[in-house]
Structures are given as structure tokens and as C-alpha cells.
Amino acid sequence: MYDKIVRYMAKNRMLEGKTGVVVGLSGGADSVCLFLVLQRYCSEKGIALKAVHVHHGIRGEEADRDMNYCKELCTKYNVPAIVYEYDVPGYAAEHGIGSEEAGRILRYQAFEQERLKMGDNAVIAVAHHMNDLAETVLFNICRGSGIKGVRGILPVRGNIIRPLLCCERSEIEAFLRDNNIIYCTDSTNNGTDYTRNRIRNEVIPYLQQNINPQTVANIASLAENAALAEEYLAKQTAECMAVMVTECDGGCLISSAGETDEYMLGRIIRNVISRLLGSLKDIGETHVNGVIALAEGRSGRRFDISKGLYAVKNTDGIYIGFDNDKNSGTVAEPVYVNPPCNGVIYNEQTFDFETVPADKIQKISNELYTKCFDYDKIKFGLCLRGRMPGDRLVIDDAGHHKSLKQYFIDAGIPARKRDGICLLADGNDIVWVVGGRISAEYKITEDTVNVLTVRCGGTEHAEN
Numbered sequence: 001m002y003d004k005i006v007r008y009m010a011k012n013r014m015l016e017g018k019t020g021v022v023v024g025l026s027g028g029a030d031s032v033c034l035f036l037v038l039q040r041y042c043s044e045k046g047i048a049l050k051a052v053h054v055h056h057g058i059r060g061e062e063a064d065r066d067m068n069y070c071k072e073l074c075t076k077y078n079v080p081a082i083v084y085e086y087d088v089p090g091y092a093a094e095h096g097i098g099s100e101e102a103g104r105i106l107r108y109q110a111f112e113q114e115r116l117k118m119g120d121n122a123v124i125a126v127a128h129h130m131n132d133l134a135e136t137v138l139f140n141i142c143r144g145s146g147i148k149g150v151r152g153i154l155p156v157r158g159n160i161i162r163p164l165l166c167c168e169r170s171e172i173e174a175f176l177r178d179n180n181i182i183y184c185t186d187s188t189n190n191g192t193d194y195t196r197n198r199i200r201n202e203v204i205p206y207l208q209q210n211i212n213p214q215t216v217a218n219i220a221s222l223a224e225n226a227a228l229a230e231e232y233l234a235k236q237t238a239e240c241m242a243v244m245v246t247e248c249d250g251g252c253l254i255s256s257a258g259e260t261d262e263y264m265l266g267r268i269i270r271n272v273i274s275r276l277l278g279s280l281k282d283i284g285e286t287h288v289n290g291v292i293a294l295a296e297g298r299s300g301r302r303f304d305i306s307k308g309l310y311a312v313k314n315t316d317g318i319y320i321g322f323d324n325d326k327n328s329g330t331v332a333e334p335v336y337v338n339p340p341c342n343g344v345i346y347n348e349q350t351f352d353f354e355t356v357p358a359d360k361i362q363k364i365s366n367e368l369y370t371k372c373f374d375y376d377k378i379k380f381g382l383c384l385r386g387r388m389p390g391d392r393l394v395i396d397d398a399g400h401h402k403s404l405k406q407y408f409i410d411a412g413i414p415a416r417k418r419d420g421i422c423l424l425a426d427g428n429d430i431v432w433v434v435g436g437r438i439s440a441e442y443k444i445t446e447d448t449v450n451v452l453t454v455r456c457g458g459t460e461h462a463e464n
Helices: 002-011 029-045 060-076 088-095 099-118 130-143 169-178 195-210 215-244 262-277 285-296 404-410
Strands: 020-024 048-055 081-085 122-125 245-248 251-254 302-306 309-314 317-322 335-337 341-346 349-357 370-374 382-385 392-394 401-403 423-426 429-433 450-456
Touching: 002 029, 020 029, 020 099, 029 048, 029 169, 048 060, 048 099, 060 081, 081 099, 088 099, 099 122, 130 195, 130 215, 195 215, 215 245, 215 262, 251 262, 262 285, 262 309, 262 317, 285 302, 285 309, 285 317, 335 341, 341 382, 370 429, 392 404, 401 404, 404 429
Parallel strands: 020 048, 020 122, 048 081, 392 429
Antiparallel strands: 245 251, 251 317, 302 309, 309 317, 335 382, 341 349, 349 450, 370 450, 382 423, 392 401, 423 429
């Protein structure tokens, strides 16, 4: 079992060149197995290891039992244990999401905070296994999915690794049983209240008993093939886009659309929409098919996509852009930032980024061109860029927001100057309108752990 997991980690280069690992430890069979494998492997390879346990504020004494078990396990193997306690039900209610999603967000938030403390060459290891992969594939298929969804859970995604995807749940339990290792059981996993639980406890067992005992392994094999196919198609799509897609007038022109295979054209359209909107949230097959239908139609036909984005057939191809608030001038290419770093240049402005622990900060800067932010609230990664469709700014501690366009209007920024204003962004969320307002979402609070200080040489813009 140990050798099988090590080979899988090597195949996917999970720990190649890494100096630290944060392992998520819930106390369940899967995470205990992962913990034991990594404790042995990291000890042999000289890689730092620490465990993070998240107490979700639910399940009462059972959750306390799990937390104490994890602490004792870490003490036994001399591995540092960090415990985070969250009010998951409260967070879910505040953000209007389910408790499962809230728990996932907070767990990964805790994991990432600890990973950052270990340095850039550290990764997060979580205990998803082959059954989890099969559940995800079935779930995605049932709700509607393309090849990306059939990939299920990837072995490596960014700084997250999943060494147990090569093992079925039964193998993990047998490994622990053979080694006389006890573990905790989460009673909520046995119910059918959630869709995933129904797939886990009813659908997959039925398929194994009545269709094929190798159901889980076969679905995992399909997922691996889908991942390889998606990787190949992504390269082909990028090559086609380099030839067919031209940025113009704040949008994109897709040439030769009528001569392109429909499947590839759909992929190109999705990528263009994602580029213009910043994501594919709320974009489905109906939107993509509506644009594809223009390829064979007459010039002048139009299809309204979503959020002010439209497509129109013209003599040069299919143009996708916005009805209003188009960029009127040349905007500098985005510059992605990985703090700490100095001398970052965007649009002839120089920026310095510094990260320090909050307890080292004596005074929060209120200078026009020096601002401080809660670094751990960054979700997608920092970027210096101009305005984009869908940009928004959180304006108060209650989470209310306004569009960047409305902010410019309220601040009295002339339309002719808006394209030249530099933005520090986290996806479509504006962290700072440089020379103007910062987002309330990223403000320093008494709970801030790490502070990001950004200094800019200055611009013409300042909020009225």
C-alpha cells in the first residue's frame, strides 16, 4: 500500500522539489492513512510535515473527540498539529451557501494559511481517494458536464496534491485494519441527506453489486482518460485561438467560424466568453450553442449571451463584445503579482509588495498611494490591470458592493480616463482602485494574521 502511494506520488510529481507539506487531518480513515504515509515518506526524504485539523463547530462531542484524537496522533508521531475552530453553520448562513460548501471553503482557507507559513515550496495534501473520484464523476455527469467534469478530481491542482486517488476506500480500511490503526467515524457520512452521500451509500454500492464489482476502478480509469483528452484538447484550442481570435473594440473577433469543427468552435467560444466575463459562471450550453448558430447564419444576426455580452455575425466572422462601457483605448497587459516583491511595473507605474505578520505592524497606512490589506483574504491571486467587465468593489463591512462602472460615476471619474486607471484585483473583485478606494472585503481587522502593504509611485487619479 505504501509503495503504491509513493509510486503514484512520483508519477504525478507531487513532492518533486517540495520542502514542506500541510496534511489535512480530520481523524477519519482516509486522512489517518494519508497522515501515516506522509509521516513516513517525509521523514525519509527530509521534508517538513505538519497537520491541520479543522473543528467545524458542529457534531458536538463527536467533533471534540475527533480533534483530541488528531492531537494525540500527531503527538505520537512527533508531527506539529494546528487546530482551527470555525462556526461553519454561521458562515454558511452569512454567505447564503450550504454547510458542506462552507466547511470546504474554511478548511482550505486554514490549509492555505499554514502552507504560506512553510514557504513557496510547500503543498497541501488532502485525502480524496478513488471512491471520492468516482462519486464526483457521477455527480458531474448527472448534473450535466463536458470532458472537464468527467475528469473528476485531479491528482495535482495548483498547490494541492491528492496522493490517495490511486486507492479505493476498501484498500485504505484494510491497510489500517492490518496495522491495528484506529480512526474516527463521522456519523454524517452515513446518511442520505446530501447528494454525494446518496451516490456514496446507495448508487455506487448498487453498481458494484449489480453491474460490475470494478465500477469504482473503471470510473477512475475513465476520469484519467478524460484528463488526458482535456489536456490535449486545451493545447489544440489554444493553437486555434492564436490563429482565429483577435481582440478589437473591447471584445473579440472569431474569424473562420463557419469553417471550424463545431466542437472546437464551442471550446473557442467558451474561452472567449470566459476571457471577457472573467469566468464561465452561469454560462451554459444554451449560451454557447446560441453563438455557434450564428456561424451558418447571415451577416447582422445577433445573439445576446449574458451580463451585457452579445455576439453578432459580420463579414469577418463572429464578434463577441459588450453593448456598453467598451474599452475605448489601449490597455496595458495584466501583470500578475506574487508577493513579496519590489519594482513591479504596470502602465509606467512602479509597485512594491511587502508581506509581514500583523503583530509586526505598528500603524496602518492611510496614504493615498500606500495601502494595507489582509493578505489571507486573497482568493485567486493578485493582478495589476485595467478595468474588465464584471469588476466590482465591496463598499462596506456588510459585504454590499457596487460595479466598478458605478464607482467611477460616483467618484466623478471622466469616461476618457477610466481605461488608464490601474486596478489591483483578485479575479473580478477589486482590491484597490489605485489612487482611490480600497475594498472593504480586504481591510485589516483584529483577526488579520498577515498584512500586505502595497506602495505605488502615484497616478493622476484620486477619488473626489
